[in-house]
Amino acid sequence: MNILLKSAKIIDKHNESLHLKTRDILIKDGIISKIAAKIEPESKTQVVKHKNLHVSIGWFDSSVSFGEPGYEERETIENGLRTAALSGFTDVVLNPNAHPCPDSSSDIVYLKNAAVGQPTNLYPLGTLTMKADGNDLAELYDMRNAGAVGFYDYKLPMINANLLKVALQYVQNFDGLVYSFPLDTKIAGKGIVNEGEISTKLGLKGVPTLAEELQVVRDLFILEYTGGKLHIPTISTANSVKLIADAKKKGLNVSCSVAIHNLVYTDSVLDEFDSIFKVMPPLRTKADAKALLKGLKDGVVDFVTSDHTPMNIEEKRVEFDNASYGTIGLETAFGSLNQLLDIETVIDLLSKGRERYGLESPILKEKQAACLTLFNPDETFIFNEEHITSTSKNSMFIGAEMKGSVYGTINNGNYTSNN
Known part of the structure; x- marks a missing residue:
């Protein structure tokens, strides 16, 4: 053709x-x-x-979730990759957010095969531990050979510090990339939104920024001891940016990302208890969003992501406390990021990141x-449900310019x- x-x-x-x-x-x-x-x-x-x-060269997203296998009613791989293509993305990294979660080489092969012939290339992550339960390392080497580009217990922190240490040491044999989600569960407790003035006013349990930052500090100390490659996904606080900047100055091999919705929205949108704004990490303050954006401009925050997370309407249209976390974001990634930055910076951010996963960047x-x-x-327009090609419609950007x-x-x- x-x-x-x-x-x-x-x-x-x-x-x-x-x-x-x-x-x-x-x-x-x-x-x-x-x-x-x-x-x-x-x-x-x-x-x-x-x-x-x-x-421009095709865009890359380092954090998307679909549903297949197990949650096909949220999103299939086929329609998810079509949605990605129509949203401008030629390559996506797929989170291990499925049931069963991909913790073996055969699971990775299944995901790769399901994406053959699709308009967007899919690069799966395998779980870091068996069944993502945080107890025993999964088949990391075998999954890498099958096509896994990194290892991540999706949105689950690595509570066992020694296991993270062992993982970082082990993957150095084959240049593997280890994820560690930045959340101290003891500090976070039962919190569901950012802890601060808004959570107090609304009577919602808060997740303090300390819960993220303590985990970041711990993980960076472990990385400094072990060596290896660490990725901290979707940071959300100003102090996390500073901590990672200091680690990079030391020469540590660490990268991080930020979800676009954490740049666009703050916890001030929670006034009406709309669960569409319930995400993890939670929406933080204006000062945090400003620091994250500056971190992107300075190169401390390595790349942006849609953090695309389809959820059924039944999982969102319930009381705020009981609603699931997540928003879809592929369709709105470009139009929302382009509101915040000049077009050259936007395209650079949407195009970068492949090298971190051992992938070649396309050349125009x-x-x-x-x-x-x-x-x-x-072109400017108001985003509405008609613009959504995802199966799930849980977008916090509906009604946004x-x-x-x-x-x-x-x-x-x-x-x-x-x-």
Whole structure:
């Protein structure tokens, strides 16, 4: 299949010869054949024209959950990857948020096979411990050989410090990446929202920032002792940014991410007890969101994520205390992040992170495989349920203004389009 992109403005600050230039791009059988000021379409070529068309390398998301296997009513792998493609993402890392959770090589093979032929590439995480129960290490080496790009007991802290130590030492034999969710459960107790003025006013049990920061300090001390590669997912506090910045100055091999909703929203939205805003880590204060955004700009926070977490309506439309955590975020990742930062920074953030997982980053140049995202950075609209392609509709962004829309992606030889 041949595709010709007409008058596409290229956003790729790592490619000085093409960055901010408007070019035609010809793609033949999945390979970028020609990039020039003007290219005439050949026969049997699909010509793609869009208003204010921009193009970048395909976007990457380090934290998505679907449902399959076990929770297919939330989201299947097939529809989840289609949603990712329509949202601009050509590559996603899949959380081990399923039942049964993937803790063996055969589980990883199943997930990889389920994604074959889909418009977005799927890279699964395996659990760090068997059944994600925190007691015994899972089959880390075998899962790595089967295609797992890291090891994570999804949203569960590693309570046993010695087990984290052993894991960090063990994975150095094959350059594995260990996740540690930043939450001290003893400090957090039964808290469900950020501890502070808002939680006190609403009478909701709070999760103090200390619960995150104590765990971050512990994990960084262990990493300094063991060596290895550590990833701290979805941090949410200003002090976590500072702690990780200090660790990086020491030369520790640590990375971290932040969920886009923790940049956009604060605990002030909880006034009406709407469980759509119940997430973990919880929405924090304006000062925390500001520090996280600054951490992104400074490079302390390595990448952003949608932290896409589909949930059935029955799991959300209950009392706040009993509601499940999570919001979907793939469809709104670009439009919400683009409200906060300039377009070049947004595209850089949405494109980076692959190297941390041992994946090659695509290159936008002739004779390279076409892995592209097509978008309009200037269109504004109000996000509503009609814009959701996920099976679950639990988005905290419904009713929010978006800046920027995605036309689609070109990946694996196919053009997946919203039009």
